Amino acid sequence: MSKPRLLFCASEVYPFAKSGGLADVAHSLPRALCSTYAVEVVLPLYQCIDREAFGIKPLGEEYAVQMGGISYPVMLYGCTYEGVAYRFIYSPLLCDRTFLYGPPDSGYEDNALRYGLFSYAVVTLLKKEAYSIVHLNDWQSALVALLIKEETIIKTKSVFTIHNLAYQGVFAHQALLELGLDGRYFSMESMEFYGQINFMKAGIAYADRITTVSPTYAKEILTPEFGCGLEGFLHFHRHKLSGIVNGIDTKHFSPSQDKTLVFPYVDLRGKAVNKRAYLKQTALKEAKKPLFIFVGRFASQKGLDLLIEILPDLVKRECTIAFLGEGESKYHQALEALAKTYDTVHVTCGYDEALSHQMYAAADFFLMPSLFEPCGLAQMIAMRYGVLPIVHHVGGLADTVQDYTSFTAQSAKGYGVVFSQPKAETFLAALDDALALYTNKRRYNKVAKHNMRCDFSWQESAKSYLEIYETLRAQSSHA
Numbered sequence: 001m002s003k004p005r006l007l008f009c010a011s012e013v014y015p016f017a018k019s020g021g022l023a024d025v026a027h028s029l030p031r032a033l034c035s036t037y038a039v040e041v042v043l044p045l046y047q048c049i050d051r052e053a054f055g056i057k058p059l060g061e062e063y064a065v066q067m068g069g070i071s072y073p074v075m076l077y078g079c080t081y082e083g084v085a086y087r088f089i090y091s092p093l094l095c096d097r098t099f100l101y102g103p104p105d106s107g108y109e110d111n112a113l114r115y116g117l118f119s120y121a122v123v124t125l126l127k128k129e130a131y132s133i134v135h136l137n138d139w140q141s142a143l144v145a146l147l148i149k150e151e152t153i154i155k156t157k158s159v160f161t162i163h164n165l166a167y168q169g170v171f172a173h174q175a176l177l178e179l180g181l182d183g184r185y186f187s188m189e190s191m192e193f194y195g196q197i198n199f200m201k202a203g204i205a206y207a208d209r210i211t212t213v214s215p216t217y218a219k220e221i222l223t224p225e226f227g228c229g230l231e232g233f234l235h236f237h238r239h240k241l242s243g244i245v246n247g248i249d250t251k252h253f254s255p256s257q258d259k260t261l262v263f264p265y266v267d268l269r270g271k272a273v274n275k276r277a278y279l280k281q282t283a284l285k286e287a288k289k290p291l292f293i294f295v296g297r298f299a300s301q302k303g304l305d306l307l308i309e310i311l312p313d314l315v316k317r318e319c320t321i322a323f324l325g326e327g328e329s330k331y332h333q334a335l336e337a338l339a340k341t342y343d344t345v346h347v348t349c350g351y352d353e354a355l356s357h358q359m360y361a362a363a364d365f366f367l368m369p370s371l372f373e374p375c376g377l378a379q380m381i382a383m384r385y386g387v388l389p390i391v392h393h394v395g396g397l398a399d400t401v402q403d404y405t406s407f408t409a410q411s412a413k414g415y416g417v418v419f420s421q422p423k424a425e426t427f428l429a430a431l432d433d434a435l436a437l438y439t440n441k442r443r444y445n446k447v448a449k450h451n452m453r454c455d456f457s458w459q460e461s462a463k464s465y466l467e468i469y470e471t472l473r474a475q476s477s478h479a
């Protein structure tokens, strides 16, 4: 019997286009679902994607997509990469830009139209071919859930995953008309949000199931503290909501097979070679001192204010600290100034996949004092590379990192240093605990080795997604 078909939609997918964890998930989750579903992954064919390198070819002729009374030219492209089928939507409005979402510190003004067009183009695929499930991710594809309710010929069931509730796709009311949506959708039950329209609400209201990327975050988003103004709306739809923790691609993030490393490794002795190489490359010295790293978006969510606040205190301790990231310019400036002041601090601004791997391989501790964290992949990648993450007990960090003081070798989970409040004193106390642990080499090594052996793969979580798909397919066959 042929496998049921699944269309997985995301606005970024590694290795084609990546700004954060969504791209990693859109790369690795479909691979974990392939044995049960015939999966196609669809994304915009951004300017930055190297068509030749990936063998991306047109699939058919240019066609027109109607949106708000305007006809937009669209071309469908495709390729198979590492056994996975990819579909790319090309339209000048959506794709011909330097950045995915906008230059640093802002989004493109016409993002409502860009991702509206992406969603309409996805709907044309769903009309042409019989997919059992369409899996939508974040606000950029949320509108698909609404649009397919308008199309009686589409029998596809939808799953909408919230990767980060802080980014909702909120635009001026007028965009509704340009999106070809009538006034019915400008209501509290639909896309209206304080006089504007909200794409995320469309996903929540119209998808058949909603998931978010960890069980703790699924609970947190029902509260005013983490609900970003949508806690009441989510509460109303909570019967459709569940939390499934993300996994990582354990082949891509594998210290023993990682081609970006000077010395792929299976043990801490091998890891030490990578630390020395990284320190040499950055002119940081003192391989004996613990190396703290941060890899991630320079955004307030990631606890950047806290990091910048404590850094002058942390540099007084015996350690070296390295940052890799890009994001808000105020953080770039502050971190670069600190790196100029202290020779034990190194900052690399920009996006560099290979360097990130080299840093995970070099580090002793990973700094992740996020104010909120839907799941977080970086802490899992860090643990896989034998690093101890230092995390705020929140969201997916609470679900994936246990405090080293409760260490047992039998646990399936990884360990780090966990602190309860995103405040300077508590964070510094956690850093001091980490430094004290580092002086007890036997104890530190035990935890680091345990982390390298943990299973951070998609195996368990993919089963939870498959269960959701199966329930939806059973519903549609009874309908």
Ligand code: ADP
Pocket: 019, 020, 021, 022, 024, 295, 296, 297, 324, 325, 326, 350, 351, 352, 353, 356, 375, 376, 377, 378, 379, 381
């Ligand atoms: P986010 O909130 O950005 O999705 P996650 O921890 O879930 O955070 O995922 C971030 C992913 O992006 C990880 O794979 C991390 O290594 C990677 N990453 C983030 N910033 C950079 C960067 N500047 N260079 C290379 N990789 C990065």
